[in-house]
Amino acid sequence: MGDWTMFLLIVLVTLGVGGSIYRLVTRSQQMLRDWAVKNGLELEESELRMFARGPFWWSSKGQVVYRVAVRDAQGRLRRGWVQCGGWLLGMMENKVEVRWDD
Secondary structure: OOHHHHHHHHHHHHHHHHHHHHHHHHHHHHHHHHHHHHOOOEEEEEEEEOOOOHHHOOOOOOOEEEEEEEEOOOOOEEEEEEEEOEOOOEOOOOOEEEEEOO
């Protein structure tokens, strides 16, 4: 394989992996926003958690975990963990699970 061919292959693989990660994150962010609206919550903070996944330590690679702070209809601030996607199908499954701190 020539130098240019190897370079092109590396660039294409990098773009493919980067694009997959981008789609995964944008899909999970949309699921998180939709979940908050559906449950009458205002999303105050959300932090993507790649390694420290709280109660979702067993999540699959296709699932995305967030540490969140939301405000409910009564104005109460709640904090917890939100997992987006299903264990088997990952982000192709429209599933959101939450575990509150309190």
